[in-house]
Amino acid sequence: MRRSHRPRSESHRPMRAAGLRNGRRYGIAPAMVEAATERRLAGDWRGACAAAGVDAEIDTAALRAEHGTEFTDRLLDDLHHLAPDLARLHLPRFWNGSGTLVPAQPVLLSRPGGPQGPWLTLRTRGWKVHGDQRLVLKVDDPPVRDFLRRSNRVPYAGHWTGAAHLWTTSRHLWDSRRVGEMRERWGGGADRAPFLDPDGTPRTPDRLPSGDPGPGDPAARTEWIDTLHQTGRVVEALAAAGIGLDPAPIDLDWGAAADPVAIAAGLPLSPARLVGEARLLSGAGFGGRFRIPYSIHEMVVLDVEKDVPDLDVEEYRPWESEELPVLPEVCWARPPDIDVLRDGMTPDELHPLVRAALAPARRPAGGPVTGTAVSPHPAPARVRCRGAWHTVTVDGRGMAVPHGEDEKVREASLRVLGGEPGGCFAALRAWETGHGRLPRPLRAHRDELFERVRHGDTGAVLRYLDAGGDPRIRDRHGRTLLHHAGVLDHAALLPRLLGAGADVNAPDAAGHTPLYFAVVGSGTVELARALLEAGARTTGIGGDHGDELSDAVDQRSIEDSEEDGVIEQDWASLLEEA
Numbered sequence: 001m002r003r004s005h006r007p008r009s010e011s012h013r014p015m016r017a018a019g020l021r022n023g024r025r026y027g028i029a030p031a032m033v034e035a036a037t038e039r040r041l042a043g044d045w046r047g048a049c050a051a052a053g054v055d056a057e058i059d060t061a062a063l064r065a066e067h068g069t070e071f072t073d074r075l076l077d078d079l080h081h082l083a084p085d086l087a088r089l090h091l092p093r094f095w096n097g098s099g100t101l102v103p104a105q106p107v108l109l110s111r112p113g114g115p116q117g118p119w120l121t122l123r124t125r126g127w128k129v130h131g132d133q134r135l136v137l138k139v140d141d142p143p144v145r146d147f148l149r150r151s152n153r154v155p156y157a158g159h160w161t162g163a164a165h166l167w168t169t170s171r172h173l174w175d176s177r178r179v180g181e182m183r184e185r186w187g188g189g190a191d192r193a194p195f196l197d198p199d200g201t202p203r204t205p206d207r208l209p210s211g212d213p214g215p216g217d218p219a220a221r222t223e224w225i226d227t228l229h230q231t232g233r234v235v236e237a238l239a240a241a242g243i244g245l246d247p248a249p250i251d252l253d254w255g256a257a258a259d260p261v262a263i264a265a266g267l268p269l270s271p272a273r274l275v276g277e278a279r280l281l282s283g284a285g286f287g288g289r290f291r292i293p294y295s296i297h298e299m300v301v302l303d304v305e306k307d308v309p310d311l312d313v314e315e316y317r318p319w320e321s322e323e324l325p326v327l328p329e330v331c332w333a334r335p336p337d338i339d340v341l342r343d344g345m346t347p348d349e350l351h352p353l354v355r356a357a358l359a360p361a362r363r364p365a366g367g368p369v370t371g372t373a374v375s376p377h378p379a380p381a382r383v384r385c386r387g388a389w390h391t392v393t394v395d396g397r398g399m400a401v402p403h404g405e406d407e408k409v410r411e412a413s414l415r416v417l418g419g420e421p422g423g424c425f426a427a428l429r430a431w432e433t434g435h436g437r438l439p440r441p442l443r444a445h446r447d448e449l450f451e452r453v454r455h456g457d458t459g460a461v462l463r464y465l466d467a468g469g470d471p472r473i474r475d476r477h478g479r480t481l482l483h484h485a486g487v488l489d490h491a492a493l494l495p496r497l498l499g500a501g502a503d504v505n506a507p508d509a510a511g512h513t514p515l516y517f518a519v520v521g522s523g524t525v526e527l528a529r530a531l532l533e534a535g536a537r538t539t540g541i542g543g544d545h546g547d548e549l550s551d552a553v554d555q556r557s558i559e560d561s562e563e564d565g566v567i568e569q570d571w572a573s574l575l576e577e578a
Contacts (some may be wrong), residue, residue: 004334006195006342007205009230012270012332015097017343020336023099024345026455028052028089032350032414036085040176045079049137053456054082055125059137072110075139078120078175081107087122087174089351090136092165092329095292095336101135103127104151104161104563106142107264107328110168111194115285118508122174124450127161127563129154132487144286145323150296153559160566165328169280173330182357186335187222187272192360194222194272197310197337200347210241225272234264237416241271243302244310250286250298252315258298260313267292267300270334274311277331278304299479302327374449374460376469381439385423392427394442396468396500399431434478450475450484458489462496473501478509481530494530504534511543519552520559525569529577536578542548549578559562 032052039047049056058079064072087109092102106123118141126132148160171178172185173558183193186525192198195208208227213220230238238245245264249257282288288305299316302322303309337354341347348358355362380391394398402426411425421429431435438446449469452460463483465471474480482502485493500502505513513534518528532538538549553571560566 005556006202007227007231010232010262010265012339014464016095016268017098017339018097019093019095020343021099021343022097022451022455023054023093024089024340025093025099025349026451027093027099028085028351029452029459031459032457036083040083043080045082048082049084052088052135054088054122056086057136063139067117069466070119071113075110075120075560078110078112080123081176082137083174083176083179083353084122084135084137085180085549086176086351086353089354090173091122091124091135092163094129094159096156097194097474098157098454099286100130101133102132102159103129105163105165107165109174110146119478126522126566127560127566128522129157129159130454130487132298139481141167144325146327147323148293150322156459160326163293163326165287165330166281166284167328167330168328169277170282170328176353179353179357182354183360184218185273185277186338186357187218187226187270187332191360192220193338194226195342196358198359198361200341200355201360202342205404222270222272224476226270229265229269229271231562232265233262236313237269237271238264239308242275242299243271244308244311246310249389250313250315252297253317254297258313258315260311263294263298263313264311267294267341268333270332274302274332275304275309276314276447278309278327281325281327281331286325286408289322289324290558292327292332302332316359331386346501366490371498374452374464375445376464376467378445379441381427381441383424383427383439392423392424392439392442394431394445394470398470399428401425401428432472432474433509434474434476440454446473446475446573449473453481453488458492461488463491465496465500470508471502473496474508478507479512479517480506480514482506482514483508483512483517485527485531486521488514488519490523490527490530493526494534504531504536512542513537513541515549516541516552517544519549519556519571525571526572532574532578 027487035051036048040568041049046056060072063075091107093099094102099237101124103124104127106121108119108121108122109468111117113118118139119141122135122137125134125136133562135217144166146162148162150158151161152158167173172181187194188233195203197203207521209224212224215221225237228240235245235247245260247261249259278290282304289301289303292300294300297316298313299313301314303312318330327514337350337358341358345474347355350358359434377395380393382389383392390402403424416423426436430438431442449464473482480502481493481497482504507513513536515528515531517523518531540547541549542552553575557571
């Protein structure tokens with residue numbers, strides 16, 4: 001069990017810790033980093049983007065004609081130094097357990113044409129919470145000050161659509177020329193990052209400062225201030241950082257009064273960095289007041305225009321409140337990479353550029369980076385069956401149980417009559433349907449693979465199949481790899497799965513087929529068409545949510561029409577062809 005080197009904190013609950021861990025472990029595959037880095041160092045920025053799962057929708061000739069040579073040359077300079085895998089790592093993520101990318105929140109990297117020109121932007125391709133993890137890089141002009149809509153389609157993953165993250169002063173997160181600034185921008189000094197030794201080892205609580213160490217040791221000062229916040233001494237922490245906070249409750253038009261101290265305590269703030277980061281944005285021309293969206297009724301406002309900066313909680317009234325620029329999460333939150341090290345990850349598990357910043361005294365890991373493959377053949381598992389311990393195994397053909405054909409036929413007959421399987425046969429059903437309890441090693445094996453699937457790691461799935469993994473494996477909801485094709489590279493995956501005998505019409509636990517998920521999930525018309533060509537039926541695909549393909553298309557069309565910036569797809573043509 002990994003040891004955590006931190007006190008309990010309202011701003012770092014177990015779900016956040018799990019989200020940080022998943023985002024850093026699965027958010028970018030090591031093989032992706034290696035391929036993107038090789039292409040970037042070769043001067044192939046488009047190849048680097050492709051390797052990092054980024055669709056570069058940039059027509060340099062058209063941009064040169066529209067914006068001129070100087071704009072395009074500056075843009076190309078940024079593109080040649082863009083580390084798309086590093087940018088992907090730092091994009092807004094759901095820190096609620098999943099660690100997947102937050103959709104509909106564009107990151108504004110640079111403005112090659114100056115204060116009035118368009119932006120080089122990076123954002124998710126889709127808008128779904130459980131959707132495609134591919135990104136789009138393009139020149140666009142999203143509003144910096146705009147009304148933010150709260151999306152609660154998935155209640156446990158609410159987010160603000162349209163929140164633009166200004167990274168123009170945060171080049172250390174994406175520009176390979178500036179990554180050396182990362183340690184100091186995260187509150188560290190010349191030799192180490194806060195809360196860490198120079199080799200990246202977390203400092204135990206007894207080695208953290210108990211009083212103000214002064215400005216001569218930036219890492220220690222960050223530790224002192226941020227530890228005050230993490231241990232609930234919020235007002236003291238902000239005061240130590242030179243920030244005022246009025247602790248008086250704020251009366252709201254709706255609901256109970258807001259408690260500024262409780263709100264600030266629950267945010268994963270890094271008070272030591274707040275003012276400096278906000279002033280960089282202010283100096284770049286974005287004003288001196290910034291908001292941290294909090295709820296549909298409240299927003300947190302940081303004002304650095306005053307002689308003494310302050311952090312306020314204000315009532316948010318849509319279309320009445322001033323629409324302030326959003327303070328990017330990377331400017332106000334504790335760096336996730338430091339948090340995961342304090343929670344037990346090792347420096348060698350970090351992105352190489354991040355590891356170099358946080359563990360400058362650590363020798364680089366040697367050898368090629370390919371990532372840890374999901375074992376196609378998990379270790380045999382023991383199952384209590386009929387008063388004895390039996391051993392079950394899994395390979396590319398599924399689960400093998402130590403019972404003869406007569407016993408299997410008898411068990412199948414009992415199930416037809418409504419009986420519940422037990423022992424080995426209960427484990428077999430859980431493996432084949434996703435319903436029921438699996439032995440712990442097999443459950444961990446299954447969950448590891450589908451966690452990589454959720455983060456869009458097609459390479460991990462292909463390596464699993466190449467090594468003889470079960471192509472009919474199901475997740476805990478009874479969904480097959482075909483159900484998840486919308487978040488993977490279906491052009492590479494479908495032929496492999498179908499050739500291995502995967503059922504294109506396999507229903508999940510709720511009766512949904514892969515075609516249903518391709519349409520109402522984050523799939524494309526091309527994926528749905530490929531499933532139809534493989535024999536997917538068009539009726540009985542949606543369980544209780546509509547049995548016809550047309551019902552699923554109607555649902556997807558309505559949902560897409562309610563979102564901004566959706567890439568239009570010709571779903572009508574799919575119905576004509578079906």
